Amino acid sequence: AAMLALALLVALAIWLTRRLHVLLAKRLRSRINDLEIQSFEIVRAERIWAALRAGVSALRFLAILAASVTCLDFVLGGFPWTRGFARKLTDVLVRPLKIMGEALVAYFPDLVFLVVLALVVRFVLRLIRLFFDAVARGEVSMEDFETEWAWPTYKIVRVVVVTFAVIVAYPYIPGSDSDAFKGISLLVGVIVSLGSSSAIANLVAGLMITYRRAFKLGDRVMIGDITGDVTDIHAQVTHLRTLKNEEVTIANSQILNGHVVNYSSLADENGLIVHSKVGIGYETPWRQVEAMLLIAVARTPGLLAVPRPFVLYGELGDFCVSYEINAYCNDAHAMQRLHAQLQRSILDVFNEYGVQIMTPNYEADPLQPKVVDKERWYAAPAVCEPTGDAIAK
Structure with a gap:
């Protein structure tokens, strides 16, 4: 009888969660799609549906687990020689869930703050991207600001905004005040500082090259003893296509420390x-x-x-x-x-x-x-x- 009851409870849990999923899809589909449009696609509909599906699946799992524990406790508790084992087993299974639930309730305000902060930062980054996209297309002009500077400047602003958001969010991250979390943060900082010296040098050199207007995409240049056309300018490296149709990658720090001959910069004006x-x-x-x-x-x-x-x-x-x-x-x-x-x-x-x-x-x-x-x-x-x-x- 207990096994039959367990099977019925599991089937009921599966049926209820499926009905809940259908009900949510019917009631919230139009609202979620409208929310995506009103937020200028900052909030994606498919991500909301993925979160809802994950929540429904979690409820199904918890319902099946609770039914299984209850049934097992009932069966084992019916015999004197297994009653003590049933209590211990129930305590082993329920205690982690109880601790997790209490921790979740305690951290819930912080989690809400982190979610709101993430949405605000995403919205701000979206607005900044739209602004610099208009600058890159020439729809918005600023004095003494070249259009090719738009995307490098956007990347710098994005890094600043994300860094500020991480600093604000750090105290609200669960476990951020623990010794283990602090040790991991220190280890990551040491690894990054030791392994990123050349990367940072190339990054700074890439920014200086961009704002000095040494060259732009499509220019015919000579860097060192290599002559070719600029095909890509990245934060770390610059790509050239040589006169022999070879792809050459040059670190930006090498470009900054050497000399650059730009054949295209004055070709139209002075020849x-x-x-x-x-x-x-x-x-x-x-x-x-x-x-x-x-x-x-x-x-x-x-x-x-x-x-x-x-x-x-x-x-x-x-x-x-x-x-x-x-x-x-x-x-x-x-x-x-x-x-x-x-x-x-x-x-x-x-x-x-x-x-x-x-x-x-x-x-x-x-x-x-x-x-x-x-x-x-x-x-x-x-x-x-x-x-x-x-x-x-």
Whole structure:
């Protein structure tokens, strides 16, 4: 009879909890969905339903446990030789629940405070995120505040708000005043302080790089001896895609301690200089060399006529004079292609006018000038087509 009663009580508990779940879903579904909309999705409906399901499951478990303990106590208490064991068993099972219940009642006000604090902090962070999102999109502008600073500044403000919330919540955490909790907190603090020195250095360097406006996403830069495009800027590292399509990760502390060349920052305003050096013999007039170099610039698509290109004269060597042609472009990402096209144009122009390029140096004049006749410019397997643009495509 006792086992039958236990089975009936368990079945009744399961049926009641299921009915309770259906009733809650029917009565509260629209209200919970409205609460999610009114809170701007700060309070999620699925999380509320998960909490309700967990509460109903806990009630079911407690009901089944209580029915089982009651039935077991009734069965064992019916015999004199097991009555003492039944009392001890009941005390062993009920006492932890009693202690937990008393502790829960004692900590309930603190738990309510922690829940309210978490909701307030979440709401504040949501508002801060909406504000900085508007700044990043340009809908909200502030004097002397760049749009690319929006998300780094949001992360800093978020850390400050969360840190303040943790400080406020610490005294209300259950067990925070115990020696074990204090020991664990001390151990975690020591581990973090010993293991995060380089991480903190990279984090500070990342913030300084951001607010100094050293570069931004998409810029063509040279960091140390690595040249590439900035693809990602994180708090700890910066990612570059090199000219050979390689992904390079550089720690922000290394960037801060080194030098950065930004090719894109002034490309649109003042232009970048593409240059190339050639060595020409003393028997060739410098005016002719300068004119040919300017012709080579004019034949290179992408190089600007204004500002005007210019020629610099370098070393007067043992066998040749060093000339450097300098021309402007306004596309930092095309510098490599333009430099290659300029080299081709220089070779074509000097071959046309029969002027021999003397670099590398040689020991004696050759019997025949080292030039390529125009008739042989497209010797097999080369085809007659415009250079430079075809490669770029």
